[in-house]
Amino acid sequence: MKMSKSIYRVIIPFLIIHISLVSFAEVNELSDYYKTIRCLVCEGQSIQESDTEFSINLREQIQKKYSSGISIEEINQELIKIYGEEISFNPPKNHILLWGTPLIVLIIIFIFIRNKIKFFKRV
């Protein structure tokens, strides 16, 4: 039991720092942002990676908006409004099942470790 308590002291802060670090990394450059926008006419590529008229135009329009001072977040909102959620490779966070899975999985792993100490040792 003593062991498991000390494990908690290490794991829980680690978990909190880890999750927050990973989730707060943001895109703040245009070329990185392009990589999250799907080219709707070319199956699975982003507009950064494709040279179709659609992608070229979207890049130009986004560039124009960005240099006129509109933030990437606002541009993204507008794009989703025009083209639907499909346009973004970065689905909105309200898809709980999708975004929640890694978190839940991580928590289950730690529950598993905790249980393992108690139960596997008993035999």
Place this chain on the structure above:
Amino acid sequence: MKRHLLLPVVGLIVLVVSVLFYFNQSTNKNNSRDDVSNLIFETPDFYNNKLINENTLGEFYIVNFFASWCKPCLAEHPLLMEMKKKGVKIIGINFRDDEENFKEWINEHGNPFEYVLRDDGTIAYEMGLIGVPETFFIVNKITQKKIQGPLFYEDVEKYL
């Protein structure tokens, strides 16, 4: 160990499902923009350099995106000509095109459009264009139908 895992796992699943259903309502809305971009009425016509007169357009009209470099646009061109004859008002938007090529294209194949606007991509972006040719059927400034790719006879049968 299995017993002790069961409870949190089931609890989490229930939580996820309920939250999911809660958010379901907000994600379910139709995201595409229905109204026509105002840019259409702010851009002057290519030939007579005047803005589109909304009153002469009437309730129903068609917005067609085309370009001279686009081969499928040629395929639907005869249908557009046909519709013009029947009195359907079509606004043609020339998408990212070279001016000379565009003029040549219209001269060679004929002009089915009531108004022709030249677009550097801004109107296309606002209207959510995916690729030329694309056609919007508009009633009372609301997009009723959108056809991506060339029109076929069946699509426009009722206007002919």
Place this chain on the structure above:
Amino acid sequence: MISYLGNSFIYISLVLTILFYTNLLKKVIPSTTSSLKLIYFINLIPFVLLVYAFSISDFTLLNVVENSYVDDPIFYKVTSAWGSHEGSILLWVFLINLFGVFFLYKNQTLEIHKNILFISTLFILYVVVSSNPFTYVEANENVLGLGLNPILQHFLFVIHPPTLFLGYIGLIIPFVVSAHMLVNKNFSEKLFKEMLIWSKISWFFLTGGIVLGSYWAYSELGWGGWWFWDPVENISLIPWLLNTALIHSLQVSIKSNQLKLWSLNLGLYCFIASVFGTFLVRSNLIVSVHSFATDPLRGLFLIIIIAYLLAMTVRLNIKSISNFNEDSFNLLSRESFLLLNNIFFICSALVVFIGTVYPLFSEMILKTSVSVGAPYYNFAFNLLLAPLILFMAFAPQINWGKHEKKDKQIPFIIIFSLLICLVSYYFSKNFYFALSVFITVPLFLKSILVLKNNFKKNISFYSQWLAHLSIGFFIIAAVYTEQFDYEENLLFEKESTNEIKLQNNKTAIIKNIKDEKFQNYQRISVDLLIYDGQKEKELSPSKNIYQPSGQVTSEVSTTNKLFSQYYATISTIESNKVGINLVYKPFINLLWLSTIMLVFSIFLSVVKKR
């Protein structure tokens, strides 16, 4: 002729299989081993025939007409045999039987081979019902063939699909062996060892196949990306992750006699995952660059096969689940860390699975279409794999059973790597790179310390460290490439601009434009020089126009600078101007090198057993 032969061999094999299962074959051939050999060999023939038909361009086969062109080089003619859906399923059958034959030399247990044969027959039925490549058409002298898709005309494409398929199908051996062991409750060490070897062989091919595919995408698709979370890549990653877990848990089963049921159940799911992957690709359920089947019957039949295999698996799971708690071991032991590794890998596989099928789910249930891409997977993998890599540095040093000795180096290593991490953050201002430094530095340090002290251990020790080290190199290289690459669009105009200054004070100069004709394509290439004052690097990206389709592909040209690479493609080419897309990929070669090391390490550990 070939159409006739191919069909007859398929039917002969079906008849023989039925005779074999009803024990009627025994009356003709008394030995089961030789009758098994016979059936396996007959099942190998149809694919060989198909390859032959492609190599001589036999246009009496519809499949050849649709996927091959008479003037294609012989190399690509052969490739076309598995470039189509029908051919690739036949290759699948061929490989199942190939593994069957090889496994027959090692192990003659009838039940196991019956299972292999059964799965092979399911796929042969699939070939017969919905994707028969031996469909006959009237020969016509004017038929020249429609040609193989030009982007598939690449030497890597010749080896990538078969390698990947070898990896997928290699998992059939762990599958049938674990099914056999679970059914008969026969947990002999010999079978576990066999399972380990075969899963390592499969891992070798699987890793190789994934890397080749990735390299193909990098060098052919022309945007400098090497991994783009395409559904097809994801579904090849799922069996890979599960197989990695399997290799680790089998160590525990063999060395310390624990986690046996765990490994066996995992062994079942590895193969299920690879069949499921094939199903997703072939059924066109998920739109992706790779899918080329559109017939709903094909998907339906595959889903029946999967449902059947899955039902069998779940039945075996339920049978064994009550015995799961039998294992017991200490927290600080090699076993518990290997179990932890397993959980991380299985969970990552689960995350990839969710991400891949979520768009489908969302479209059917939530009625919104979403795209799940790199941002999601980056998030999930950072979350899950970062702790795993940290453990990887220390776990291999922990003893089996119970670890008594305290490792005094750990705090120093952690502090040291934190320090390096902070320094690298200070210089690079990049969170991802700093994180990757933090998780990999302990691994490198530990490797140096360990290798210094244990100089004469055996090969398996070295292969393990090599594998872990190459994962470390891979992560550093991958993160560095992705975070610090940069792209420039250069527009050259004839007469006026021949020279463009680049971001890093180098100059790009355009030389001449060439137009050449080859056997089945025409190439327009541009010679580009990158000049940095003393040295110059030469690049010649090109556009190829293929016959007969007239399809145009952009060919990439690269030039190396130690571990980094310039990567150029032509974006536009007109009479008066040339647009070139130049990407600088730092450390990309280290990435490929680390994957080669990874594949080599598993090769070592398979070979040493012989």
